[in-house]
Amino acid sequence: MTTLEDPTSLVLASGSPRRRDLLTQLGLRFTVSAADIDETPLPGEPADVYVLRLAREKARTVAGRFPGAWVLAADTTVAMGAELLGKPVDPAEARDMLTRLSGRTHAVYTGVALAGRAESSMVIRTGVTFRTLSAGEIDWYVATGEPLDKAGAYGMQGKGSFLVSGIEGSPTNVIGLPLGETLELLTQAGVPLPWRAP
Known part of the structure; x- marks a missing residue:
C-alpha cells in the first residue's frame, strides 16, 4: 500500500511510455504504477471483451495500492477479424503480421478503466487501413x-506511420489511449483536470 501526498491524485496503471506521454502533453499530473497481471486471452475471447477485462483488472489491482486515488488503466490490442495480434515474439513473426495487414483494414481496440474513488470503463474501436506494402518496406x-x-507489429506514432493510409476513429487510440474519450471518463468521475478547478 502506498500513500500519496494528495489522496485525490491520479495514478496511471501502465508502464507504457506512449500513454504516459499522451497524458503529460495535456498537463495532467499523475503517478505511474504498472500492474503486473496475466494478459493471456481466454479461449475464444473477443477483442473488445479481452481489452476491457484487462483494463479493469489492471485498474483494480493498482487501486489496492493507492487508497483514495483515481487509478486509470488501459489495454490495447490489434484484431484481424476474430484473431488478436499481440506483440510479435521475433522479427519473423513481425514480418508475418505486417504482410497479413498489408493492403487491408484491421481494428484497434483499447479498453480504458477507472477505479478507486470511482469505477467506470469503456472500449474504443478504431479502424486502420494499411497501404499495400512491398517486401522491401516490410523488411x-x-x-x-x-x-x-x-x-500488431507497428507503431503509428513512430516510423510505422508510413504504413497507414487511412484511419476511421480516434488516432490516439491506435497509439494506446483514446484521449478524447479518456478525458470524458475522467471528467464524469470528477477527476481534477488542468483546465478545471478541483
Whole structure:
C-alpha cells in the first residue's frame, strides 16, 4: 500500500511510455504504477471483451495500492477479424503480421478503466487501413526494431506511420489511449483536470 501526498491524485496503471506521454502533453499530473497481471486471452475471447477485462483488472489491482486515488488503466490490442495480434515474439513473426495487414483494414481496440474513488470503463474501436506494402518496406521496418514491442507489429506514432493510409476513429487510440474519450471518463468521475478547478 502506498500513500500519496494528495489522496485525490491520479495514478496511471501502465508502464507504457506512449500513454504516459499522451497524458503529460495535456498537463495532467499523475503517478505511474504498472500492474503486473496475466494478459493471456481466454479461449475464444473477443477483442473488445479481452481489452476491457484487462483494463479493469489492471485498474483494480493498482487501486489496492493507492487508497483514495483515481487509478486509470488501459489495454490495447490489434484484431484481424476474430484473431488478436499481440506483440510479435521475433522479427519473423513481425514480418508475418505486417504482410497479413498489408493492403487491408484491421481494428484497434483499447479498453480504458477507472477505479478507486470511482469505477467506470469503456472500449474504443478504431479502424486502420494499411497501404499495400512491398517486401522491401516490410523488411526495412522490421529491421528498425520498432515492431517488436508493439501490438500488431507497428507503431503509428513512430516510423510505422508510413504504413497507414487511412484511419476511421480516434488516432490516439491506435497509439494506446483514446484521449478524447479518456478525458470524458475522467471528467464524469470528477477527476481534477488542468483546465478545471478541483
